[in-house]
Amino acid sequence: MARLVLQQPGETCANMDVSGHRLLAPSDDQELQQVFQEITSRPVAEKYTEAIRSAIDYVLDGQRTGRFDLLSPKVHPGERASVGAKLEYEVLRSFDWPKAKPLDTSISGAAVDIKATVGDNWAVPSEAHCQLCLCTKIQLKKNRHRTWLMRTHRSWLYRGSGNKDGKRGIAVEALEKWSMPLYDWSPLPVNPLTYLTEEQASEILADKPGQEQRMLILFGYLKGVIIPRSVLETVGAGKRDPVRRARAIKERAAQRGLLLLCGTWQEDRDLAAARNISLPRDDWIALPIDKTTNLES
Template identity: 65%
Template sequence: MSRGRLILQRPGEICTNGDTSEHTLLAPSDDAEAQAVLDWLRAFDVAGLYTGAIANAIDYVLDGARTGRYDLMAPDVHPGEKASVGAKLEYEVLRSFSLPKEPPLDTRIAKVPVDIKATVGSNWAIPSEAHCQLCICTQIQLGRGRHRSWLVRTHRSWLYRGKGNKDGKRGLAVDARDQWSTPLYDWTPLPVNPLTLLTAEQSARIMAKRPGQEQRFAMMFRHLEGHIIPRSVISTVGAGKLDPLRRARNVRRHLAKDGLTLLCGKWRDQQDLAAAHKITLGPEDWVALRLEEGQAHDG
């Protein structure tokens, strides 16, 4: 049977797809374990924590501090590397929610086994040990810079039939996801790496080996005036060089000639200056701004 023609059993019927341990298919509202997991998650900003976890997973895969790469959609990023974002995300999610790595699946939430799955495509590979178990399934659309997640019990009757891939993993039927899962949050944007806002010419000059770091950092802050620059971006521009953060701090005098003030979120007074311009700086964020006379800070 083709994947597009899978006829699903409905909640209340018996899950019999390829297994002798028959049980009743449960709708989310009737699934006590699912409700316990949802109650636990309500204490968290799930969308926000997942946004940060995905961003960290992408940074890990790109390894900008060593490779100088900053765009997961660039042609020099292998498709396998893009796919590996999902594998890394599992550990970032556990860390973000302070969850243990605990068998039989990836973790336990409210004492309930839960598997954590993510895809940069349109479906998830559900392993045999997670069949009929609760899964948090995350879809990441890299090209559109967004993500969303569901909690779903991946009943065998709701997985595409057949032996699956070589590891026995099978995909979740779209209708089951749409009808009998619980959305944890709707489409949520991923952070934009400010380096992707540069033109090809600007990027080539900033990422070149010459001139030195300070001149290239000054170019970056000029071109990205008003944009928050995370520490990871500074490490990427200074890839393979010694102490890029110190070099970045030294560009203040270069920027002052253009009327720009470099602010660092490490300092509370500089956070306040940024906040006056409706910019929220984290403790490892930077921004170049044109401040009013008397506001400039030497930091």
Template identity: 60%
Template sequence: MRDPSDDGELQVVLGELRKYDLAAGFTEAIRSSIDYVLDGARTGRYNLLSKDVHPGERASVGAKLEYEVQRVFKWKKAKPLDIELAGVPVDLKSTVGDNWAIPTEAHCHLCICTQMRLKDNVHRSWLIRTHTSWLYRGKGNKDGKRGIAVDARNQWGVPLYDWTQLPINPLTLLTESQVDQVFELGRGQEVRLLRLFTYLPKIVIERSVILTVCAGNQDPMRRARAIKEKAAERGILLLCGTWVSDRTVAENHGFTLGPGDWVAIPNESAVQGEAAGADFLF
């Protein structure tokens, strides 16, 4: 074969894959995998690159992603590899590094290879036949897994979608000082949530973010609902997607809220106070 177009099975699988919105589906699957590893509702962690996250945990995102991809696209597990598309066995591989570890059972088979660049918060996937002549020479690691030669990936791999941005966790937008206050030990949930919404105006806050801020505490969503009046006293309109009326108001301000989403819309004086650089130590 001189080109991927000469690979009949690859072309059949490629035709099947074109039926899906791969960029959107992989984005959802990757985000779910990262959220699973971080387990923010129990640990309070929200950044996979944090020193609180062990390198082994970061690597485990790839293992979880295999199952999340199958869930998102409704691809069923099928031997001898991970899935079967249009009757062709396909393996699913991913990495948070620069290469993939291809096991011996997947050599010479088709693989969907996903790369996540965590520092840039982007991802991309290729479809490639992992022929042994295109893998790095040698015995590989102790399990016989071998990486794909860069030249081979560029020549024989078919990009499935361009580099795609992953959603940013709003908590990563906080300054170091603000993080300390939002996660301050000994402070009640309502105080810390009010700080959260004050520091992140006009940004949609998902339910998972609130659970992370209130990790280990009881009924954080009720605490969030309880601060609407306190937020109003500070000149902040706090809207929750649980209520149709709030969703309507949010849409009028240009925000689309899901059932568990929140957004804080400050009035002009509140915006000026934030612009003045005030840290709210309430």
């Protein structure tokens, strides 16, 4: 990228399409401040974490492909990059924001663009230059994510990185100085299948034995780990109703000393809560049974 000498707040922006407007520091940008206050009145990190989890699950399509790791060679780089595009819709759904022109949504009456990247920078389109942008960075290798709110003035975008669509990257210094982080770096949702050895994963995802036996093996390997519904669907890729298969093995799991709990049922959530475990709806966990008390240990 070409080196960018940044203009400072108070100077006139270099955007010739929007004549005469001045660069504003975040503290002086009333519209930005209003949007920031509206967003941060909610559990932002939690909502983004869940949205990213959904976007990654969608791209992996584990219930049909058996894939569970976005960094796997089985995932094409183009698919990996498409997480950002899918995340836009997951964020709109999670926050219950409308899909609204001229950008992606409207928050507190202000037009806002939603951007995400699994790389080093964002591709800010020409229509979002000098507009408010939510910029999410997903660092797959470091297993974390973070989101900033920024007015992406053209003066703070790389001039030399624009493509034929007018998309440009954000200068690192501008992001550091004139954006507002919505939350600190937060851990990405981890697919529990990545905790398995290669040999264990191959065993779990093999065609044989049947689904129920492989799920018993899965819960045995991952005792005490919360198992999302999507993982069961991945284990049963291409098969019918894997969640029903999980329900069917509860007695067999108990014979192996495992208490299977599912967040769909209040009783199971209460049993998990008694062990200081918050079990989300539709998710599963296998806990060792304490035979002396007939409760999980």
